[in-house]
Amino acid sequence: MVQEVSVREVYGKTLVELGRENPDIVVLDADLSRSTMTQLFAREFPERFFDCGIAEQNMVGIAAGLAASGKIPFASSFAVFAPGRCFDQLRMSIAQPGRNVKLVATHGGITVGEDGTSHHSIEDLSLICSLPGFTVIVPADAIETAQAVRVAAASYGPFYLRLCRPKIPLVYNESYRFNLGKAVTMRQGNGATIIAIGLMVAAALEAAENLSREGIDCGVLNMPTLKPIDEAAIKKAAAETGAIVTVEEHLEHGGLGSKVAQVVARHHPVPMEILAIRDTYAKSGKPAELLRRYGLTAEDIEQAVRGVIKRK
Amino acid sequence: MPLPESGESLSSTSAGDVEAEVFSSRAAGTKSLKEMKDIAKRLRRHIITMIGKAGSGHPGGSLSAVEIVTALYFRVLRHKPQDPCWSDRDRFILSKGHAAPLLYATLAECGYFSVEELSTLRRLDSRLQGHTDCTVTPGVEMSAGALGQGLSFAIGVALAGRLNSQNYRVYVLLGDGECDEGQVWEAAMAAAHFKVDNLVAIVDNNGQQIDGWNREVMSLDPFNQKWQAFGWQVIEVDGHNLTQLTQALDQAKLTKGQPTVIIAHTIKGKGVSFMENNPDFHGKAPDAVQVDKALKELE
Numbered sequence: 007m008v009q010e011v012s013v014r015e016v017y018g019k020t021l022v023e024l025g026r027e028n029p030d031i032v033v034l035d036a037d038l039s040r041s042t043m044t045q046l047f048a049r050e051f052p053e054r055f056f057d058c059g060i061a062e063q064n065m066v067g068i069a070a071g072l073a074a075s076g077k078i079p080f081a082s083s084f085a086v087f088a089p090g091r092c093f094d095q096l097r098m099s100i101a102q103p104g105r106n107v108k109l110v111a112t113h114g115g116i117t118v119g120e121d122g123t124s125h126h127s128i129e130d131l132s133l134i135c136s137l138p139g140f141t142v143i144v145p146a147d148a149i150e151t152a153q154a155v156r157v158a159a160a161s162y163g164p165f166y167l168r169l170c171r172p173k174i175p176l177v178y179n180e181s182y183r184f185n186l187g188k189a190v191t192m193r194q195g196n197g198a199t200i201i202a203i204g205l206m207v208a209a210a211l212e213a214a215e216n217l218s219r220e221g222i223d224c225g226v227l228n229m230p231t232l233k234p235i236d237e238a239a240i241k242k243a244a245a246e247t248g249a250i251v252t253v254e255e256h257l258e259h260g261g262l263g264s265k266v267a268q269v270v271a272r273h274h275p276v277p278m279e280i281l282a283i284r285d286t287y288a289k290s291g292k293p294a295e296l297l298r299r300y301g302l303t304a305e306d307i308e309q310a311v312r313g314v315i316k317r318k
Numbered sequence: 319m320p321l322p323e324s325g326e327s328l329s330s331t332s333a334g335d336v337e338a339e340v341f342s343s344r345a346a347g348t349k350s351l352k353e354m355k356d357i358a359k360r361l362r363r364h365i366i367t368m369i370g371k372a373g374s375g376h377p378g379g380s381l382s383a384v385e386i387v388t389a390l391y392f393r394v395l396r397h398k399p400q401d402p403c404w405s406d407r408d409r410f411i412l413s414k415g416h417a418a419p420l421l422y423a424t425l426a427e428c429g430y431f432s433v434e435e436l437s438t439l440r441r442l443d444s445r446l447q448g449h450t451d452c453t454v455t456p457g458v459e460m461s462a463g464a465l466g467q468g469l470s471f472a473i474g475v476a477l478a479g480r481l482n483s484q485n486y487r488v489y490v491l492l493g494d495g496e497c498d499e500g501q502v503w504e505a506a507m508a509a510a511h512f513k514v515d516n517l518v519a520i521v522d523n524n525g526q527q528i529d530g531w532n533r534e535v536m537s538l539d540p541f542n543q544k545w546q547a548f549g550w551q552v553i554e555v556d557g558h559n560l561t562q563l564t565q566a567l568d569q570a571k572l573t574k575g576q577p578t579v580i581i582a583h584t585i586k587g588k589g590v591s592f593m594e595n596n597p598d599f600h601g602k603a604p605d606a607v608q609v610d611k612a613l614k615e616l617e
């Protein structure tokens with residue numbers, strides 16, 4: 007059984023390391039530090055931690071001011087509240103001036119589970135990708151998370167990192183090196199390419215493995231940098247495999263599927279299938295139950311691959 | 319703590335030599351009261367001329383804050399127009415970004431760029447955008463125009479100064495209508511909680527917003543008490559009285575452990591008779607005849 011690790015915990019631990027290395031790292035939260043795990047940083051660096059209370063708009067504005075004065079602020083909340091509650095603040099206080107703020111949102115997607123609709127973040131990628139200048143990263147496991155957090159700290163400009171609530175399987179080993187803006191070939195294949203982000207990468211790998219037993223040979227691409235998206239990798243996948251399936255824990259509008267479809271339509275049209283949540287809100291349930299209900303399991307991916315190959 | 323409703327003289331205050339202290343012990347480069355009054359008049363003329371030429375813009379809320387911004391830039395702020403990014407500069411953050419013409423005129427008078435450039439307001443490729451844009455205009459700290467965001471930003475700047483042991487001070491100008499925004503009160507709470515005493519908010523309390531008087535659109539009362547309840551030192555002044563403004567800004571410097579808000583009572587459209595207290599001129603440019611008339615009044 008693959009080891010499952012909390013990406014949130016790794017985020018908190020990485021912040022502590024960064025805090026030790028660089029006195030300009032500061033952290034903000036909006037009364038969720040026990041869940042986002044920024045509390046680890048708060049404990050070690052109380053003077054560099056600002057709990058803004060349940061006030062996401064203000065938190066984002068303060069982060070912008072800190073960044074404008076040379077600090078490297080990491081601001082965290084749940085993905086549904088930031089960007090959800092503070093979109094205009096992200097737009098004018100951070101995106102437009104290109105402030106060096108790192109928004110790290112946890113509890114992305116529907117695998118938040120039992121808390122239900124109010125806490126499921128299914129629009130955040132669409133919102134944040136719409137803001138000019140934001141770099142958007144959705145790590146696939148804890149190893150990628152740790153590295154992405156470091157890369158965000160070291161790269162100037164606005165970043166959004168989306169983490170999920172549950173522990174998720176490791177899809178990398180320690181030798182992995184995260185490369186900003188680059189897709190990662192997780193598995194080679196000729197019949198079709200599955201492009202996935204976040205915890206769907208593990209499901210995509212499982213699907214590809216199952217399909218190979220049926221004699222269907224399909225590749226898997228992890229797209230950790232959702233924006234700017236790796237156009238070359240998508241063009242190559244379209245050209246070499248002739249069919250693409252995207253899978254994401256997000257609405258079909260404005261996330262991975264939309265972005266890949268833009269590249270495919272512009273540069274190399276091939277049949278595509280987009281696995282995502284379709285214009286609805288999910289309800290309470292266990293994460294696994296919800297993924298099944300909304301068509302985001304390995305089985306769903308397998309079916310989509312079979313379908314898309316028929317349309318080649 | 320309200321100041322007396324006196325004129326330019328502060329002789330009725332207990333600090334009898336305040337005026338002398340305020341206006342004689344300044345660093346070189348700051349202006350006398352007389353010079354500041356002349357500057358204020360020039361700023362008003364620039365505002366009218368620029369907006370008239372552009373054919374759109376916000377005269378009312380620019381004119382009401384002229385003395386506030388004059389007192390800051392020509393008396394209080396430590397800044398270097400030749401080095402706008404000097405890291406120890408005092409910061410002025412215009413949260414009510416529609417008063418951009420006032421800020422541009424002030425920056426030009428200080429020498430951040432030429433007065434001639436003011437005539438490019440709102441034109442394609444101009445550095446003087448319709449609302450402030452910190453990515454193009456030297457001396458502009460924040461891109462504003464979406465009301466309610468400046469105080470939060472100012473807190474961040476103030477906290478960074480504290481963390482860096484820099485002794486710059488942060489001044490942020492808010493509109494009273496802007497204080498309808500919930501974010502302003504989130505920030506008000508946070509500023510007191512974080513005890514940012516290097517932060518001063520100034521409210522251009524002209525009593526009006528777009529749809530009319532504050533008290534009719536959305537009452538702010540009791541405004542002074544609201545700020546006090548949020549943990550701020552509150553000073554009320556006549557916002558067209560340079561002496562009162564300067565004194566209040568000085569008093570704020572001495573206050574430790576809490577932020578200060580200066581509620582500056584002003585008149586929207588101040589200085590141009592037909593614009594004063596006239597909501598029509600919130601966001602409308604004067605036509606050519608009105609520009610002439612206004613400039614005559616401002617001679």
Ligand SMILES: Cc1ncc(C[n+]2csc(CCOP(=O)(O)OP(=O)(O)O)c2C)c(N)n1
Nearest residue numbers: 379416463464465493494495496526527528
């Ligand atoms: C978030 C937001 N909502 C609405 C507006 C449109 N708007 C521009 S100015 C203004 C009124 C501002 O009133 P006040 O803050 O009192 O400014 P002043 O009267 O001093 O011009 C409004 C509603 C805006 N710029 N931002």
